[in-house]
Amino acid sequence: xxxxxxxxxxxxxxxxxxxxxxxxxxxxxxxxxxxxxxxxxxxxxxxxxxxxxxxxxxxxxxxxxxxxxxxxxxxxxxxxxxxxxxxxxxxxxxxxxxxxxxxxxxxxxxxxxxxxxxxxxxxxxxxxxxxxxxxxxxxxxxxxxxxxxxxxxxxxxxxxxxxxxxxxxxxxxxxxxxxxxxxxxxxxxxxxxxxxxxxxxxxxxxxxxxxxxxxxxxxxxxxxxxxxxxxxxxxxxxxxxxxxxxxxxxxxxxxxxxxxxxxxxxxxxxxxxxxxxxxxxxxxxxxxxxxxxxxxxxxxxxxxxxxxxxxxxxxxxxxxxxxxxxxxxxxxxxxxxxxxxxxxxxxxxxxxxxxxxxxxxxxxxxxxxxxxxxxxxxxxxxxxxxxxxxxxxxxxxxxxxxxxxxxxxxxxxxxxxxxxxxxxxxxxxxxxxxxxxxxxxxxxxxxxxxxxxxxxxxxxxxxxxxxxxxxxxxxxxxxxxxxxxxxxxxxxxxxxxxxxxxxxxxxxxxxxx
Amino acid sequence: xxxxxxxxxxxxxxxxxxxxxxxxxxxxxxxxxxxxxxxxxxxxxxxxxxxxxxxxxxxxxxxxxxxxxxxxxxxxxxxxxxxxxxxxxxxxxxxxxxxxxxxxxxxxxx
Numbered sequence: 001x002x003x004x005x006x007x008x009x010x011x012x013x014x015x016x017x018x019x020x021x022x023x024x025x026x027x028x029x030x031x032x033x034x035x036x037x038x039x040x041x042x043x044x045x046x047x048x049x050x051x052x053x054x055x056x057x058x059x060x061x062x063x064x065x066x067x068x069x070x071x072x073x074x075x076x077x078x079x080x081x082x083x084x085x086x087x088x089x090x091x092x093x094x095x096x097x098x099x100x101x102x103x104x105x106x107x108x109x110x111x112x113x114x115x116x117x118x119x120x121x122x123x124x125x126x127x128x129x130x131x132x133x134x135x136x137x138x139x140x141x142x143x144x145x146x147x148x149x150x151x152x153x154x155x156x157x158x159x160x161x162x163x164x165x166x167x168x169x170x171x172x173x174x175x176x177x178x179x180x181x182x183x184x185x186x187x188x189x190x191x192x193x194x195x196x197x198x199x200x201x202x203x204x205x206x207x208x209x210x211x212x213x214x215x216x217x218x219x220x221x222x223x224x225x226x227x228x229x230x231x232x233x234x235x236x237x238x239x240x241x242x243x244x245x246x247x248x249x250x251x252x253x254x255x256x257x258x259x260x261x262x263x264x265x266x267x268x269x270x271x272x273x274x275x276x277x278x279x280x281x282x283x284x285x286x287x288x289x290x291x292x293x294x295x296x297x298x299x300x301x302x303x304x305x306x307x308x309x310x311x312x313x314x315x316x317x318x319x320x321x322x323x324x325x326x327x328x329x330x331x332x333x334x335x336x337x338x339x340x341x342x343x344x345x346x347x348x349x350x351x352x353x354x355x356x357x358x359x360x361x362x363x364x365x366x367x368x369x370x371x372x373x374x375x376x377x378x379x380x381x382x383x384x385x386x387x388x389x390x391x392x393x394x395x396x397x398x399x400x401x402x403x404x405x406x407x408x409x410x411x412x413x414x415x416x417x418x419x420x421x422x423x424x425x426x427x428x429x430x431x432x433x434x435x436x437x438x439x440x441x442x443x444x445x446x447x448x449x450x451x452x453x454x455x456x457x458x459x460x461x462x463x464x465x466x467x468x469x470x471x472x473x474x475x476x477x478x479x480x481x482x483x484x485x486x487x488x489x490x491x492x493x494x495x496x497x498x499x500x501x502x503x504x505x506x507x508x509x510x511x512x513x
Numbered sequence: 514x515x516x517x518x519x520x521x522x523x524x525x526x527x528x529x530x531x532x533x534x535x536x537x538x539x540x541x542x543x544x545x546x547x548x549x550x551x552x553x554x555x556x557x558x559x560x561x562x563x564x565x566x567x568x569x570x571x572x573x574x575x576x577x578x579x580x581x582x583x584x585x586x587x588x589x590x591x592x593x594x595x596x597x598x599x600x601x602x603x604x605x606x607x608x609x610x611x612x613x614x615x616x617x618x619x620x621x622x623x
Contacts, residue, residue, distance in 0.1 A: 031527045183527070188620050198621030205571035212579055243622040246576045247607070248595050250622075278622060314622075440622060442528060442608070476622035484605075493599075 021096035094450030151388035169285025197242035197276035240312025256500025315475030377415035387475035435481030537615030
């Protein structure tokens with residue numbers, strides 16, 4: 001571990017609200033996207049030299065968003081500063097910075113809203129806490145809207161149901177527009193638009209990686225488990241985060257998916273054109289960008305002639321797939337353009353479109369088409385970390401709460417030892433890993449480590465009380481984030497893994513008894 | 514951003530990764546390693562050379578699994594795992610080793 005210039009938070013005996021540390025994270029700033037990165041996305045390449053121009057563009061964009069999204073206007077108007085959200089944010093709990101209280105973070109934007117878009121704020125700004133947009137305030141937006149992972153835990157506790165993530169997305173959208181984009185997110189969007197995935201993994205490298213995996217699995221299991229690429233006429237197109245091809249423990253779940261398809265005898269394929277489930281367009285609330293990324297999946301599905309689309313273990317990808325794909329790309333009902341209609345005709349209506357890999361595997365388990373040797377997971381005591389975008393922005397199966405139950409059902413079907421973490425830290429009130437929503441970049445390591453505190457505390461309890469040694473997740477960001485931050489809290493980095501990693505360990509591949 | 518070495522200026526990005534991959538040579542690698550507090554041994558060089566060869570062929574760093582397999586073949590099965598790579602490159606084999614090898618940083622959820 002590199003030397004850190006800040007203290008790792010200590011585990012709290014009682015999870016009380018922290019004492020406030022004014023400005024504790026005011027120095028936090030992710031790298032700004034350079035001109036090349038901005039240009040590739042069609043955004044202004046840098047801030048204008050004179051402030052007034054930037055100011056006018058920012059206010060203009062703000063007005064445009066308020067006109068386009070009624071929800072944003074409602075969220076700007078309806079907060080009564082009750083404070084129910086203050087202590088619900090993992091970044092506030094971990095950093096003590098009062099501007100990481102969700103209400104205070106949003107106030108950075110609401111104060112500007114009142115000044116330019118309400119009568120009282122235009123006439124008596126001092127009386128209603130309305131503020132002119134200054135360069136200093138825009139810098140604060142950049143600092144604090146990039147310390148929000150858009151996890152929406154605070155929204156669960158908001159009596160008005162304000163979707164705080166949507167406020168963060170709008171602020172970032174405005175920042176992008178005026179040439180103040182964030183490097184990590186925008187560089188990745190450039191790569192997916194150009195190469196087809198967030199890693200920038202070209203087709204030949206993907207092919208090489210998958211071939212190597214097939215050889216390894218033949219050696220390990222004796223079975224010909226295939227990772228088909230660009231296979232015309234396959235039944236299923238799997239789109240999964242490109243981290244599954246590259247990183248550990250991510251690849252262990254990819255191995256699991258392949259074994260499930262093999263054991264069930266269902267033909268499937270990956271696409272070199274759409275080799276990414278993630279859609280970082282969501283993080284900045286840029287609908288056009290999100291659509292551009294989503295259309296790659298539609299194009300691949302049409303060209304390959306598949307009947308089903310299955311999405312791998314990726315949190316925000318599932319949110320986009322579940323909640324946005326229908327109107328973005330016609331995958332599911334909704335969009336009415338000719339390509340969308342063609343795709344809807346092509347896909348098999350007997351299945352949910354799209355299907356989450358956990359729904360897919362759980363269906364097969366219920367049909368008795370997969371068999372497991374549960375004892376193969378006996379060296380593991382397992383818990384499950386609900387990833388925020390799956391937990392609070394989507395569903396699985398056909399009953400409320402399916403997104404919580406189905407992953408747990410799978411784990412219980414493939415392993416004997418499972419315990420939940422404390423109820424106030426899981427399911428719909430799950431704590432974010434600390435790295436979601438565009439925060440998973442090295443220069444934000446302080447926010448990432450400190451923001452992980454509440455999850456680490458909950459984990460510590462089940463480690464101490466039940467000997468938990470495996471935390472399963474279904475999100476590539478969670479997996480990468482925990483691999484990085486677990487050691488800072490005294491845990492082994494290999495404690496984190498995927499649900500299909502557990503499936504992979506226990507699944508029976510042939511007809512053995 | 515930039516650094517100077519042997520009278521020549523090298524451009525880097527905000528995180529210290531070389532901008533022009535052609536600028537890399539062994540002296541540059543030693544300098545970058547020093548910045549990262551990594552003392553290069555022969556085993557580090559095996560990893561660095563493999564990364565560069567793979568990059569030249571595929572325009573991307575190898576997956577961690579591809580790397581561990583290749584290192585296992587060269588240095589022995591006991592070294593063909595990510596734990597060994599973390600011992601060599603404590604900040605993570607993918608990112609830190611790529612930086613020293615003069616390759617771009619892997620991006621995405623990694």
